Amino acid sequence: MLALVGFIAGQQASQWSSKESGERREAVLSSLVKYLGPEARSFIHYEEKDWAKEDYSGGCPVNVMAPGLLTYYHPSLRKPCGR
Known part of the structure; x- marks a missing residue:
């Protein structure tokens, strides 16, 4: 058995997350x-699977940031969290 796994990251992940699953599927297949x-x-x-909506991991199961992520998410990374 073979499997092909891919990830959509960064700004594209945010854009595609709001689309319907059928539209995402067709874009991937194309x-x-x-x-x-x-x-x-x-x-x-x-x-x-939209890993950003995962309750326990809160994001993709890999720890490598793609180019542009720090710049794109900079405002969120600077906000204080917790108490």
Whole structure:
């Protein structure tokens, strides 16, 4: 069994999070077809998860920031949290 996993990060993640799941799915499949060929539409299962809405992790399960994230989220990173 093979699996292909991908992540949408940064500003694009914020933009795509507000779209309908069908629109996201079609955009992902279109990109896969563009880069991998028409066979990419012949898949067994498609699953997606918005890690920013995950109660316990609060974000993606990786700890590497993509280029531009510090600049994009700078205002939020400077706000005090807690008491």
